[in-house]
Amino acid sequence: EAGVAQSPRYKIIEKRQSVAFWCNPISGHATLYWYQQILGQGPKLLIQFQNNGVVDDSQLPKDRFSAERLKGVDSTLKIQPAKLEDSAVYLCASRGGGSTDTQYFGPGTRLTVL
Amino acid sequence: TQLLEQSPQFLSIQEGENLTVYCNSSSVFSSLQWYRQEPGEGPVLLVTVVTGGEVKKLKRLTFQFGDARKDSSLHITAAQPGDTGLYLCAGVVDYKLSFGAGTTVTVRA
Numbered sequence: 001e002a003g004v005a006q007s008p009r010y011k012i013i014e015k016r017q018s019v020a021f022w023c024n025p026i027s028g029h030a031t032l033y034w035y036q037q038i039l040g041q042g043p044k045l046l047i048q049f050q051n052n053g054v055v056d057d058s059q060l061p062k063d064r065f066s067a068e069r070l071k072g073v074d075s076t077l078k079i080q081p082a083k084l085e086d087s088a089v090y091l092c093a094s095r096g097g098g099s100t101d102t103q104y105f106g107p108g109t110r111l112t113v114l
Numbered sequence: 115t116q117l118l119e120q121s122p123q124f125l126s127i128q129e130g131e132n133l134t135v136y137c138n139s140s141s142v143f144s145s146l147q148w149y150r151q152e153p154g155e156g157p158v159l160l161v162t163v164v165t166g167g168e169v170k171k172l173k174r175l176t177f178q179f180g181d182a183r184k185d186s187s188l189h190i191t192a193a194q195p196g197d198t199g200l201y202l203c204a205g206v207v208d209y210k211l212s213f214g215a216g217t218t219v220t221v222r223a
Contacts (some may be wrong), residue, residue, distance in 0.1 A: 105156025
């Protein structure tokens with residue numbers, strides 16, 4: 001079974017530029033999460049999708065961050081405009097249905113904002 | 115702000131030694147998970163503990179969940195270089211994870 005795929009793996013941009021990250025979850029997984037992991041910290045949940053609907057985006061900085069999962073499969077996370085403090089690894093995770101609480105993480109996208 | 119406090123932040127030991135990592139919170143969780151993360155990769159689930167006082171063993175790894183379901187520990191016996199990595203605990207509420215800051219473990223050969 002293929003795991004969670006993310007691209008790109010690395011991205012370097014200058015502040016005030018925009019950037020987008022892509023995630024393809026495990027086939028059949030209805031729930032998708034985006035996390036931000038700043039160096040020296042654990043992952044922090046940004047947004048949770050159930051199929052193509054948003055379940056929780058309370059920690060998403062909505063003035064600059066946006067995310068969508070239009071067809072309930074792939075998802076895109078965008079930052080516009082980027083700030084220096086957005087430098088982090090952005091992790092995508094997916095979870096199957098039912099009572100399982102196991103999330104499967106992708107390898108992440110490392111973003112550096114200069 | 116991390117709801118879960120992990121200690122120590124860094125741990126460096128010799129191969130064959132034992133180590134313990136702690137995870138503490140003032141909040142009660144429905145369950146608690148331990149992950150290991152290697153450089154350039156996402157976290158990988160090691161174990162989920164659900165019941166207060168529960169002890170789970172996974173080969174040389176022993177996980178304990180506190181009676182009040184607020185704290186947990188991970189003990190590694192006879193550590194090997196392959197155990198090197200970032201160990202993260204995460205509290206689970208409504209299928210959402212709240213992670214600690216992690217403990218970086220280095221096992222020297």
